[in-house]
Amino acid sequence: METAASARVDLPVQPVHVAIIMDGNGRWAKARGLPRTAGHKRGAEAVRRTVECAREMGISYLTLYAFSSENWKRPEGEVSDLMGLLRLYLRNEVKTLHKNGIRLRIIGDRSRLGPDIVSLIEESEAKTAANSAMTLVLALSYGGRQEIVAAARALAADVAAGRLDVAQVDEEALSARLFTADIPDPDMIIRTSGEQRISNFLLWQCAYAELVFLDVLWPDFSRDHLIAAIRDFHGRERRFGATGG
Template sequence: MTRFPDSARPEHVAIIMDGNGRWAKGRGLRRILGHRKGVEAVRRTVDAAAESGIGYLTMFAFSSENWKRPEDEVNDIMDMIALFIQRELENYHRKNMRFRMIGERSGLGPKVLNALESAEVRTRDNTGLTVIVAVNYGARAEIARAAAALARDAAAGLIAPDEIDEAMLSGRLDTAGIPDPDLIIRTSGEQRLSNFLMWQGAYSELVFLPCLWPDFSRDIFFEALDEYARRSRRFGGLLEEPSVLTGS
């Protein structure tokens, strides 16, 4: 059962899952233990998203800038992503969820790439919640790839340069066919997008939360949806004002 009417419920929620390392450091633990605890928050969030009735959930699992981290930490994160997908795939498939990956695939190792692509194939005909996992993802690189693809088509005479518009570029992004996020949530108190869905998030509502990602819960997720429901989205326009003469 959903708790929000369609008019107040976002169709697509995206989350920057931040704070695993700080969660671990604050407890005197190794950073990897924070990432492992963060996996539990992912599980809670996917379940809450399905319960809420939204159509799409995008989770920023690993950015293209995260390769700068220590090699052992990167390897552990990749192993955890692959293991999570492998363990949860059949459960989420039975729940009619669909998986999709965005990001640069060519930079990923075979273990995590095979897990993600297998999940895409296994669930491609499902019609419930779509879970989008952003791995090796950076918005600037995504936009550059889309622009390069359009440039190649223009050079080949398949399209005229003057025909290129926003819709055409959107159709070449990793998120082609996915609605733009209505709501972007970031944990850990940081207040920036960090190269995440910069094109798609042009008109997203932003909710920045002080909690660290491992502490993210079902209740916090629904509180963010409550905050979204209180917002007025104008997309550059004006809200209609009641008529002074008619009182309507």
């Protein structure tokens, strides 16, 4: 295994928070005449590689879009297979995450997940809560619009109950009611597979994120792809709307 120093190569300071839309498992499998499940399994291996590399490179937060709100519309068999892979990940990988000082956080609508999965999530989050080497955020049953609606409802309830004045409803108040309230906004969002869209991912949080689209299917995503994306990130001027182009 590479050391942290060698993994950083000659890159400048790493972005604090990298988020990835992991796309292309199905196409990877189809191109090889394999069932979609095979693509998801290889995708899980790419997750392991990416988490390891991100930690070695000194990235503080890594968010992976693992299962969207819209993914519930997929065929029942595929959803069942994905939930099975999730169970395996939570049972088998959390020990490794904990050993490497990685905190696990899950964001999304847990009400649609099976009770056993929710229990595994709670156990995993509790076990790794004190870790500080890196925070791995998995977005499960997650949708950006749904998250904003839930935050707006929470604000409305607080106003109706008299806990909050209407004049106090601002960006900070809404951000505090998002799943990511204690997580910094992403500096960069990577999407694999060549598609160039956000797909309902971190819509509020990505306001000033740099977007990097890579023409590689997720199961083939490697350390070199992550480094290339970060090089791209460092080649951009981030003005946050302060100056004109």
